Amino acid sequence: MAAVRVLVNGAPADTLSVADRGVAYGDGLFETIRFVHGLAPLWARHQQRLQDGCRRLGIPAPDAEQCLREAAAVSAGWDHAVVRITLTRGVGPRGYAPPASPQPTRIVAAFEAPAMHGDSYLQGIRVRWCETRLGLQPLLAGMKHLNRLEQVLARAEWSEAAIPEGLLLDLDGNVISATMANLFAVIDGTLVTPSVERCGVAGVARAEVLSARPDAQVTTLRPDQLQHAREVFLTSGVRGILPVQAVGDTVYGPGPVTRAMQRHWCGLGFPMEQA
Amino acid sequence: MAAVRVLVNGAPADTLSVADRGVAYGDGLFETIRFVHGLAPLWARHQQRLQDGCRRLGIPAPDAEQCLREAAAVSAGWDHAVVRITLTRGVGPRGYAPPASPQPTRIVAAFEAPAMHGDSYLQGIRVRWCETRLGLQPLLAGMKHLNRLEQVLARAEWSEAAIPEGLLLDLDGNVISATMANLFAVIDGTLVTPSVERCGVAGVARAEVLSARPDAQVTTLRPDQLQHAREVFLTSGVRGILPVQAVGDTVYGPGPVTRAMQRHWCGLGFPMEQA
Incomplete structure (x- = not known):
């Protein structure tokens, strides 16, 4: 799963400056x-989130057409690819103060898409509770920025291959998301997903579900509420709609809401398997 | 103030892999x-903090002697230098899960020390209140990790050269620190500094002051308490002991505690000026 093709600011490269603010401060998206x-x-949603993040961090936004050309170039020839676009505030002098006229660094890298078993989509996946809790920071919440130590620490808690994901609470004990996916649940007949106003990432797949299901509610979600859900599923721009079969000892079955959203995903152009 | 000499894993280099987890996730210190x-x-204190951070993040700690040799090599010939040692979890596959056997990347870079006017040390500096608030995350608090978007956003709030620093509150409204320095105040005859258990960085200069003044108290500090302080000063491993002349409209005078700590700093081997 190593990156085999990378463009840095449009040119083939596999390195960047040690003085880049991306590595110095995680200053980017x-x-x-x-x-x-x-x-x-989901290209349009990815671009929208990237532009929103640039606006919030004060980083000049990249040209969307250029990003798409480069993404197409690095992933050409692969049936299933994941393209990571990294945008940093670029090289700068030492110190937190951003350069007055930043020259962002744009890294576009293609990877083989992760192999997922069809069973994951049919029967669902087992997930665990993480001990790592998400800190609260409304200024950064929702963005897919480069400050991801919380996710690294959470994902480092376990290594069993049979458990592909873990759920995260925030410091107040509310359920927020998985380490690399958002979470939806059907509770008392209502489709709900946690708010990402104080922590967490506003996933593009989450946005797609919210758009397809305007009756869904963005809410706070306590662990005991989740325990009584009829259905639980995870959403990821890379992996799609993943039914949750069990959270720890609590067992769920993929239900009609999950299945309908999986069909929606197929309709978007994602295959159900090898997703 | 550009880095003119850099060693990456011991060899002269000015780039690192785009697949380094330092840029992917800010996964390092x-x-x-x-x-x-x-x-x-303050070498021993820097090394201690780096080792502590490695232990908390699960990154293999670098060899202290090797770090010192490399730091001495890149800063050789300069009377006043700042050496930045960056340690990342190294190159890894895509995804938050840390490699089972990480090969850290060690970047040792020398910079010219920032020029500071003697006036800053004699009369003190003017600082402002930042609107950016520090989020709460005990798992990361105290460490000098690479997830520094909060400091970048705070430092981006102003550009007046006459104001070298800004003070940060946390989400609960407690005073924590400046953007790149810790804060001490003399209140009712007691030397106090905010706790960095929930956010903020445990500065090496802060540790030195706490060691030199075992009567100092680590506490919560409200803005209104700070307003009634007799003395306020900032501490930085790079810049030393900086009296605060004013926070916004509130004026302070450098007092005997600040002066004694400045003398202590000279005794450690730091010059008062060109600090």
């Missing part, structure tokens, strides 16, 4: 975008 | 170390 036969069904 | 005529008076 990224998107990981699923391509299927050369097309990225 | 750093130290900025003041060297005076080839010596770093």
